[in-house]
Amino acid sequence: MTSTILSLAISTSQLVLGIAMCLSCWRLIKGPRAQDRVLALDSLYLNAMLMLVTFGISTSQTIYFEAALVIGLLSFVATAALAKFLMRGEVIE
Amino acid sequence: MNALYALPEWAAILVAICLLVGALITLAGTIGLTRFPTFYQRIHAPTLGTSFGAAFILLASMIYFSVSEARPVLHELLILIFVTITTPITLMLLARAALYRDRAEGRDVAANAVEAERGETTGQ
Numbered sequence: 228m229t230s231t232i233l234s235l236a237i238s239t240s241q242l243v244l245g246i247a248m249c250l251s252c253w254r255l256i257k258g259p260r261a262q263d264r265v266l267a268l269d270s271l272y273l274n275a276m277l278m279l280v281t282f283g284i285s286t287s288q289t290i291y292f293e294a295a296l297v298i299g300l301l302s303f304v305a306t307a308a309l310a311k312f313l314m315r316g317e318v319i320e
Numbered sequence: 321m322n323a324l325y326a327l328p329e330w331a332a333i334l335v336a337i338c339l340l341v342g343a344l345i346t347l348a349g350t351i352g353l354t355r356f357p358t359f360y361q362r363i364h365a366p367t368l369g370t371s372f373g374a375a376f377i378l379l380a381s382m383i384y385f386s387v388s389e390a391r392p393v394l395h396e397l398l399i400l401i402f403v404t405i406t407t408p409i410t411l412m413l414l415a416r417a418a419l420y421r422d423r424a425e426g427r428d429v430a431a432n433a434v435e436a437e438r439g440e441t442t443g444q
Contacts, residue, residue, distance in 0.1 A: 229332035230324045236336030240343035240377070247343075247350040247369075254354050254362075262418040263359055269410065270353055270366040273403075277346060277369070277377045280396070281339065284384050287325055292381070292395060299399055303406040310413035314420055 237285045241278060248274045265309045272302035325388035335380045342376030349373060360429065363415055370407040375400060 248271060255267035276298045283291030308318050327335070345368055352365025378396040385393035422429050 229327055229329050232336050233324055233327065233332045236339050240339040243340075243343040243347050247347045250347075250350045250354045260359065260418075260421075262414060262421065263362065265414055266359075266363055266366065266411075267353065269414075270350055270369065273366065273369050273374070274346060274350065276399070276403075277342070277374060280377050280381050280399075281343075284335070284339070284381055285324065287388065289385065289393075289395075292399075296399055296402070299402055299406075303402075303410060306410040307413055310410065310417045313414075313417035 234285070237281055241281050241285075244274050244278045244281065248278070261313055265306060265313065268309070269302060269306045272298060272305070276302070325384075327384070327387055331383060331387040335384045338376045338380035338383065342373045342378075342380065345369065345376065346373030359418055360415070363411055363418075367407060367411065370403050374403050 251267045251270040251274060255264050255271065258264040258267055276295045279291050279295040279298065283289065283295070312318050349366045349368030349370075352368065353362055356362045356365060378400050382394060382396045419429065
């Protein structure tokens, strides 16, 4: 009974996060300017990170936590570098 | 692929509620990202997911692993602290870059916003 509730909640939240990823992909493709695309990419990173945490709960493995941590780090580096690129035209001066 | 641990009932319901609330808050933030009309409004929306959406889902993960392994498992706090610290930094950098690009193209967004606000307060 309790595992039914839990697995139902996990699959529902994965579905909801998947819809959120599709919406950010839509903004990534459509986004009128470059900064909209960077923002959508940041949002996509966040949604993927949360999706990995839910995968970690559904498989009872803590290895997904490390993957989520790495994705969080990559999200920070990628968005900071892209914002620097939009500002100055190059990343490393 | 391991199966789900059989949690006690209160823990299962708590984990399920935290997961659903976190996922729905994140979805609300992403809907805001797609629906707001201007970039400076859109940049506020995904922070809903980085603050409370991430907090609820990571809380669910913490409760699940703590109850199932019968010891406190708190390493999800690392992700939460990191996301909370880095989101304002990256979004501020991005907003400054967007403002710079708008000004370089001759569209002074800040001055237009000030004028619009002045027009609203004086009554059209």
